[in-house]
Amino acid sequence: MRISQRAQSVAPFYAMEFGKQAAALEAQGHHVVKLSIGEPDFGAPPAVLNAMREVMDGRPMTYTASLGLPALRQAIARFYGDRHGVEVSPSRVVVTAGASAALVLAAAALVDPGDEVVIGDPSYPCNRQIVESFGARVTLVPTTAETRFQLDTASVRSSWTDSTRGIMIATPSNPTGTSVPADELAAICRLARERGAWRIVDEIYLDLSDHDDSDPADSDRDDCDHDNSDHHGQGRPPRSALSFDPDAIVINSFSKYFGMTGWRLGWCVVPETLVPAMERLAQNYFLCASAPAQHAALSCFTPESLAVCEDRRIEFAQRRALVLDGLDRIGLPVPVPPDGAFYVYFDVSRTGLTSWEFCERALQEAHVALTPGKDFGDHTAQTHVRLSYAASADDLREGLTRLGTFVATLG
Numbered sequence: 001m002r003i004s005q006r007a008q009s010v011a012p013f014y015a016m017e018f019g020k021q022a023a024a025l026e027a028q029g030h031h032v033v034k035l036s037i038g039e040p041d042f043g044a045p046p047a048v049l050n051a052m053r054e055v056m057d058g059r060p061m062t063y064t065a066s067l068g069l070p071a072l073r074q075a076i077a078r079f080y081g082d083r084h085g086v087e088v089s090p091s092r093v094v095v096t097a098g099a100s101a102a103l104v105l106a107a108a109a110l111v112d113p114g115d116e117v118v119i120g121d122p123s124y125p126c127n128r129q130i131v132e133s134f135g136a137r138v139t140l141v142p143t144t145a146e147t148r149f150q151l152d153t154a155s156v157r158s159s160w161t162d163s164t165r166g167i168m169i170a171t172p173s174n175p176t177g178t179s180v181p182a183d184e185l186a187a188i189c190r191l192a193r194e195r196g197a198w199r200i201v202d203e204i205y206l207d208l209s210d211h212d213d214s215d216p217a218d219s220d221r222d223d224c225d226h227d228n229s230d231h232h233g234q235g236r237p238p239r240s241a242l243s244f245d246p247d248a249i250v251i252n253s254f255s256k257y258f259g260m261t262g263w264r265l266g267w268c269v270v271p272e273t274l275v276p277a278m279e280r281l282a283q284n285y286f287l288c289a290s291a292p293a294q295h296a297a298l299s300c301f302t303p304e305s306l307a308v309c310e311d312r313r314i315e316f317a318q319r320r321a322l323v324l325d326g327l328d329r330i331g332l333p334v335p336v337p338p339d340g341a342f343y344v345y346f347d348v349s350r351t352g353l354t355s356w357e358f359c360e361r362a363l364q365e366a367h368v369a370l371t372p373g374k375d376f377g378d379h380t381a382q383t384h385v386r387l388s389y390a391a392s393a394d395d396l397r398e399g400l401t402r403l404g405t406f407v408a409t410l411g
Helices: 005-008 014-027 047-055 072-084 098-110 125-133 153-159 180-194 274-285 292-303 303-330 354-365 393-409
Strands: 093-096 117-120 137-142 163-172 198-202 249-253 266-269 343-347 384-388
Touching: 014 354, 047 292, 047 303, 072 093, 072 266, 072 292, 093 098, 093 274, 098 125, 098 198, 098 249, 098 266, 098 274, 117 125, 117 153, 125 137, 125 163, 137 153, 153 180, 163 180, 180 343, 292 303, 303 343, 303 393, 354 384, 354 393
Parallel strands: 117 137, 117 163, 163 198, 198 249
Antiparallel strands: 093 266, 249 266, 343 384
């Protein structure tokens, strides 16, 4: 059987590969602390679980409209208004089988073979794999701690060519948990828009960002206070890119803030002109997202569920503090403390091991699963490791204790 060049060229998702190795060790009877996968341990809010039980009462579960249940599209649109102060028409909301499907549909709608797409390095690997599958050439732009491991206007401008057709930015980012300051993101989007390029902004972790406790009357504030990594108050959520770039394509998901990873339900907000193309593609690629998951997800937007999710967001910030303190005591530096998501990107170069060697040995010798920087690009591939603090506080403490013992053996 002939395997396509596309399939042969796709690299493994190493976080999942290390997950498989961890599962094999567990099958042998070992207790593995899994800090490699970005999967919240909380699960869906109780009201959502109850809604799923109710909807699975034997009633027929037929296809929904390809763009999603009208009621769910309306609920998502209201969420943008209530939480982020952005007016979004429900007609622009496309409900998808996870955020990955939203990225597939957006790439299919926007990318032609030979188009160049600008993405920061490090970044989530599946984003670049998806656009490359549709024939794009990805320009991976190295980023540094000085730019919070994120693209900035200068790096986007310097990497631009006549073939550049779009940019992809994730804020907060996987693997670093760092955000692009709102004014910088606005400037990047403006530059791309002026050059006729599309903008995909991955906001999957937006609602797990630190909130702004500054005076709401201060219109000149910086919406992301990056100088205080432990800043996690009850103030206003960070702004969506839609607040300053209404024609951006914004990707989001029920997986992270709502804790519904295995439910495979996401969404995107797209310009009105793109909706017909997205609908045709959705009809042909997926038919629709899971009907029971869509019905149950309506309960995500109740005051009860949102309060639960906010409590969990604060819990993640507390876990982050635990992890940053633990890594500091071990002597594993974090060049840029995260301000969102649930990842820490730390430097292992002082250990004398590459990131791959560090992760392999940490798994085999300490039974702690992590993800090497190789997953996320080239620039920091050999020197940095991602730790997910989506695990319980007890697991994090145990994992840090084991890592400390392991690092001590390296001399």
